[in-house]
Amino acid sequence: MLAKSSGIEAAYRSKFGESARLFERGLSVFPNGVTHDARYLQPFPVYVKEAAGSRKTTVEGESLIDYWVGHGALILGHGHPDVVTAVQRQMARGTHFSACHELEIEWGERVQRLVPSAERVRFTSSGTEATLMALRIARLVTERTKVIKFIGHFHGWHDLLVPAAYAPYTIDDWSMPGVTPGVISDLVAIPPNDLQAVEQAFREQQPACCILEPTGGHWGLVPIQEEFLRGLRDLCSKYGVILIFDEVISGFRVAPGGAQAHYGVKPDMTTLAKILAGGLPGGAVCGRAELLDAIAFGNRHGKKMKHPGTFNGNPLSAAAGCAALDALADGIAGSRAIEAARQLRGRLNDLFAQKSTPWVAYGEFSMIHILPEYHGPRPTDDGFIPHAGKYEQLDNEQSAALKHAFRTALITNGVDWFGWSGMTSAVHSDSDIDETVTAFGRTIDQLVSDGLV
Numbered sequence: 001m002l003a004k005s006s007g008i009e010a011a012y013r014s015k016f017g018e019s020a021r022l023f024e025r026g027l028s029v030f031p032n033g034v035t036h037d038a039r040y041l042q043p044f045p046v047y048v049k050e051a052a053g054s055r056k057t058t059v060e061g062e063s064l065i066d067y068w069v070g071h072g073a074l075i076l077g078h079g080h081p082d083v084v085t086a087v088q089r090q091m092a093r094g095t096h097f098s099a100c101h102e103l104e105i106e107w108g109e110r111v112q113r114l115v116p117s118a119e120r121v122r123f124t125s126s127g128t129e130a131t132l133m134a135l136r137i138a139r140l141v142t143e144r145t146k147v148i149k150f151i152g153h154f155h156g157w158h159d160l161l162v163p164a165a166y167a168p169y170t171i172d173d174w175s176m177p178g179v180t181p182g183v184i185s186d187l188v189a190i191p192p193n194d195l196q197a198v199e200q201a202f203r204e205q206q207p208a209c210c211i212l213e214p215t216g217g218h219w220g221l222v223p224i225q226e227e228f229l230r231g232l233r234d235l236c237s238k239y240g241v242i243l244i245f246d247e248v249i250s251g252f253r254v255a256p257g258g259a260q261a262h263y264g265v266k267p268d269m270t271t272l273a274k275i276l277a278g279g280l281p282g283g284a285v286c287g288r289a290e291l292l293d294a295i296a297f298g299n300r301h302g303k304k305m306k307h308p309g310t311f312n313g314n315p316l317s318a319a320a321g322c323a324a325l326d327a328l329a330d331g332i333a334g335s336r337a338i339e340a341a342r343q344l345r346g347r348l349n350d351l352f353a354q355k356s357t358p359w360v361a362y363g364e365f366s367m368i369h370i371l372p373e374y375h376g377p378r379p380t381d382d383g384f385i386p387h388a389g390k391y392e393q394l395d396n397e398q399s400a401a402l403k404h405a406f407r408t409a410l411i412t413n414g415v416d417w418f419g420w421s422g423m424t425s426a427v428h429s430d431s432d433i434d435e436t437v438t439a440f441g442r443t444i445d446q447l448v449s450d451g452l453v
């Protein structure tokens, strides 16, 4: 992606030689050498050997301030002492009992205490499994087929919901390689923040359920308006459509009880993962008891949804999850992460203005998005959303060359940023923020000298 003559690429190559060698090995093991699409990076990704607090250390010994935070799972930072102790203790006691255990109840009870919609809970192994389960429950209970989702909302990679998750968004053509047209025809994807489109789809399609990221697609890249969330709740109740909040990212991040607690809007079901399991693998569906009853033997629906799963309620994930949820329950750690992101958004916008760089930083809670090629009005406060929140302008395919150069340069300057976006943790300090702003400044200078900005 980077031009061969690029100064950015030369600096990256010279700093991360050991990573280049590991990538060569990875290439003969994994497609593209990687184990997650988002970790793919030209000319090679960096390899990390350890992490602590807000930082990761590469195999070369370079320290990176981390804004991926475990794909959003590590709001407490890497290696929070309570989580480490809980997992070590559990490791010695046993990692899999093939049996019920007390810790799974304690984990589930914490979810019930924190998440307003959680009358009942069922654990899964990932967020993808959780959204898959929520859809199947909704279909079983309503005996309807269609599912409504919103353009640009990501709910994992399974067949039923991956269509319409990624730009370009070609209305009425959500084809996704490997997913059958039959599956796609059961999905109706509509623009976010448009209650008229929702009501029309409810009337015409009679869907089983409607699922969304309650803070907006791709964790707030296109923010959801609060009044839309309230209107959606009302429409779901009016038309008997099951409302599912996918709180895999927003859960325990936006507030201890997630977006539903923050906005006071209660969905029928909620999907959780990431922070839920304290940085270990794990997910959950929770919601109204009557709906979760679909998984129970001899249930009121007269038919049971099958749900095995080797790692459901795994003791290690339960130990990490309990420790993490305890550390987040009073809201203080989450507020620290939100404050760090607010500060960083402001400092970055000052930097962009000072350097006359046509970029803007925006976002809500502890999430930060950078929009390049932005020539509109500058933000006057932290609530600023560019392009009045229109998804066509906020969520499109940005120049791949610029995106790669930006990320590569930022890593060379000591910051690991998730594409154009980043998340903060409770342990991102003032000095992390100072260093991040300096790294962005250097990165912009290098992009200018490589002719990319």
Ligand SMILES: Cc1ncc(COP(=O)(O)O)c(C=O)c1O
Residues within 6 Å of the ligand: 071, 126, 127, 128, 129, 131, 154, 155, 156, 157, 213, 246, 247, 248, 249, 273, 274, 283
């Ligand atoms: C909102 C949302 N839902 C579901 C998922 C899928 O979760 P997992 O990666 O645990 O399968 C993700 C993952 O990033 C997500 O952001």
